[in-house]
Amino acid sequence: MGSRAATGEEHPGRKSPTRQVQVVVRLRPCLGDAQGEQQQPCVRGVDTRTLEILSKRNRAETVQYQFDAFYGEDSTQQEVYVGSVRPVLAHVLNGQNASIFAYGPTGAGKTHTMLGNPEQPGVVPRALLDIFRMSREQCNQLGGPEWTFSISMSYLEIYQEKVLDLLETQNVDLPIREDRYKNIFIPKLKQQTINSFTEFELHFLPALQNRTTASTKLNLHSSRSHSVLLIKVVKMERTDPFRQLTGKLYLIDLAGSEDNRRTGNEGVRLKESGAINTSLFVLSKVVDALNQGLTRIPYRDSKLTRLLQDSLGGTAHSVMITNIAPEYKHYFNTLTALNFAAKSKLIINHPFTRETIQPIGECQRNWRIKAAP
Template identity: 40%
Template sequence: MATASSSSSSAQPLRILLRVRPFLPSEAASSGAPCVSLVDGYPGSEVTVKLKDQYTSRSEHYNLDAFFGQENSVSEIFDREVSPLIPGIFEGTNATVFAYGATGSGKTFTMQGTEDCPGLIPLAVSTILDLARCTGTWCCVDISYYEVYMERCYDLLEPKAKEIMALEDKDGNLQLKGLCWTPVQSMEEFEELYSIGVQRRKVAHTGLNDVSSRSHAVFSVRVSTSVVKGKLNLIDLAGSEDNRRTMNQGIRLQESSKINQSLLALSNVISALNTNERKIPYRGSKLTRILQDSLGGSSCAVMIACLNPAEYQEAVNTICVAAPSRHIVSYMSSASKPETPKVKVDMEDKLRAWLESKGKTKSIQRTNGLFSPSARKTPSSMSHMKQPTFSKISTRVKAMDQDAVLPSANPCKEVKKSDSSLRRALLPISSNVNQQTSDTDNSSILLEPNTPVVTCNILEKIPAATPLDKFNALGSTLKVGMTLVYFITI
């Protein structure tokens, strides 16, 4: 799979758009002028909008990045704000577009659209598929669609209601375990899958909306090439609700409570980011965990604040959350690149080649014995020797253990008696032990397997020696003994 490797990063502030939906037929008769209007600005620059309450003449001004009035279509929003993000997806960047607002403000229409007026999701998929065909190289387009209902995530593209586990990886990034990614190659395939997901999303009738979304819906398009992976998230948030007006009861009241809690957690995150708090409460809800990468993370983000032109107080509440979000900065990291396959390196072969290049071929056999169990073979110079058997060694050790526990009235006499045979075995080499040990490489001493482990009091053989000579002789004897033990054990 891929791991994010940031080859470069650039600061990108959260872009805030304002969309005012047209009056509904039921609102046109009772409403006069819309409560929000454009005061100053032009496309591509900062705009100033005015909110005015027609009953109290109260007015407020806010600065935003773009304004789309009742006369502007969804396709205009896509061409000006969403379409410029798509080429970066093919370069390995991530982007998020999410609609925020009160219930009945036109969020779902903006993201989903209708058959005659497609929303941002079908427009984005169509553009991505067209670019994928023109790349000239291998490119795969996958989609996923899930909802956050009552603080639980469910895959909308699965036949059965399958809950998705939201987990964190070792880097603290959110991973959705069990989310299904489905490849699409044409708009026909997309429309078939998307319509299934739309039908499975939780909706219900409320006092303010005939078809009210009861969950946050997250649609993602992932573009994979042979070099990088990029992703575009298109999120339709459920709207905040005033239960005094909606008259929700039972399960609808519980749904409304969860929706309002998650949107409150979102406003708390935005407030903490604006005040540069050390700890940002991303864990306040599943929604804020999903939006963490888009709010102060590494993803380019666009927020579409949707307003009902007939509801002044709802418009104020929405813009009070949206306008301060302009100061949130994300540091986009490019190119989520696939990992280079790990090549298994045979360090033993490398070491052998290095030794041969240095002319140290005589040390290869010893090195093999240290690094590889399979390489512990008898060298050619020792092939004629009988290998020691475990039974002989264990018999010798057992006999030594039995001798060690025998009671003795005169221990010194017993030790002297047992050492007499050992002294005779060592007599040929004890006369000049210093010269033998200095002229001989300890690692080249070879013994017959049945050679007994011998010890002797070498100091008795040098009665007239000085203390220094006795010390040197004793040290040489210890070296020889350790060498014998080493070759017997291997």
């Protein structure tokens, strides 16, 4: 996403090692009903990778699922981040792409996992703090002034199948393009250079207020769009051969699927939920097509899947954080989310390193692609 590098175009070169999409599940705590009474749970953890849900045919039986990690209702933001997100950041600082996205039904805690609050910061602020810290440490380890880092951000939402720039609100209904090497980018999407976490907050917090949210019967602050925060990290060598490595981190908060009979959606809310549900249905079709090895993958059938093309079956190190609710009234949404998560962890990606070299005296950079370590 974002504009292509001015020095050239990124392409995969030779075949690279494969990486499965990492899928983790986070169970939010049980919430009381309108009278404050605790609801009956339908799902529980077994160990750090396994959970079980009641069988829809017989409540006396359970069905087990196993993922790369399971975070129970007592899990902290720190545990989720350190266990499943922080390990992929090193790839971004070394010229590879990574994608972290929160999936699950409305009200399951996706936005809390990604953003959190000042007392319990989520994935986004923790990742940005670590990126700035790790870039400083790498500069020191690699010889100080011989290496420099350039970090920039873009922030968008997909609202009713339109791509909207949250940093520059005049940029509406932006097109999605693909270059000859299958790289997805968005012309005119604002790219803001940031030199510190304080600068990141200066631009991100106002942009966050531009995201479309509304109240429904299931969620007082329901996200009515999918949001994508793109962090681009360029590591540049200041001496011959002037290597440049470019990595991108996609931090994605997906809107949740909704049952309009339970949310009470009408009018605009109904239209919004229709667009959300349609895009998530296409996402499920993409996952099925990838797992079946089909020739045509329907990425182009929605703006969401078009932007996730690199994350699912593409070249990114991908982590899906599936958020679920334990109450029995959410049983079918939880079961659907678990089934989708189980299918997603079968997807294979092909990460590679994007590196350019410019010998002294040459204006044209030559692209050199390294396989992922």
